[in-house]
Amino acid sequence: MKLSLEYIAGFVDGDGCIFLTKREHRTYKWRTKYVSLSCGFNIANCNKTILEEIRAFFNIGKVYPLYRHNHPKWKQWFGYQVNGLKIRTVLEKLAPLLRVKRKQAKLVLQFIRIREEQFKETNWKNGQRCPYDSRLFGLQEEVSALNKRGPD
Numbered sequence: 001m002k003l004s005l006e007y008i009a010g011f012v013d014g015d016g017c018i019f020l021t022k023r024e025h026r027t028y029k030w031r032t033k034y035v036s037l038s039c040g041f042n043i044a045n046c047n048k049t050i051l052e053e054i055r056a057f058f059n060i061g062k063v064y065p066l067y068r069h070n071h072p073k074w075k076q077w078f079g080y081q082v083n084g085l086k087i088r089t090v091l092e093k094l095a096p097l098l099r100v101k102r103k104q105a106k107l108v109l110q111f112i113r114i115r116e117e118q119f120k121e122t123n124w125k126n127g128q129r130c131p132y133d134s135r136l137f138g139l140q141e142e143v144s145a146l147n148k149r150g151p152d
Contacts, residue, residue, distance in 0.1 A: 003057050009097035011054065016043040018091070018104040020111055020143040037132055037140055039108045040083035041091070051080040058082070058090050088112045104146050111139045 061082035095105040
């Protein structure tokens with residue numbers, strides 16, 4: 001069977017997660033604290049072959065085994081993940097086809113566009129931090145709220 005974008009979008013809607021996370025870091029040598037935002041998406045499934053086919057379809061990301069508590073009736077579980085600004089091409093193709101996770105995809109794409117503009121404006125180079133503004137933290141909070149478990 002040849003994969004289609006529609007099939008993969010259904011897979012992402014059912015078994016995937018599109019995320020924008022905030023992490024706090026500390027540099028102990030200098031005792032400073034900074035915050036970083038990262039975006040990505042992942043799909044978890046017991047069928048490693050289909051995840052490898054999806055990875056090959058986009059030619060980006062990685063498939064890896066996920067840890068699961070030992071139970072004799074449970075199958076091994078695998079994940080396919082793409083992180084960072086490179087997910088733009090994948091989300092631009094999938095966003096119009098997503099039903100459940102379309103809002104998250106559009107918010108993450110908006111985050112990526114703003115971030116790329118910031119890099120151009122500040123002549124960002126590897127090894128330097130490009131600061132985040134309140135718009136980006138607002139997007140992160142929106143995506144987190146959409147991904148929150150529990151009743152609607």
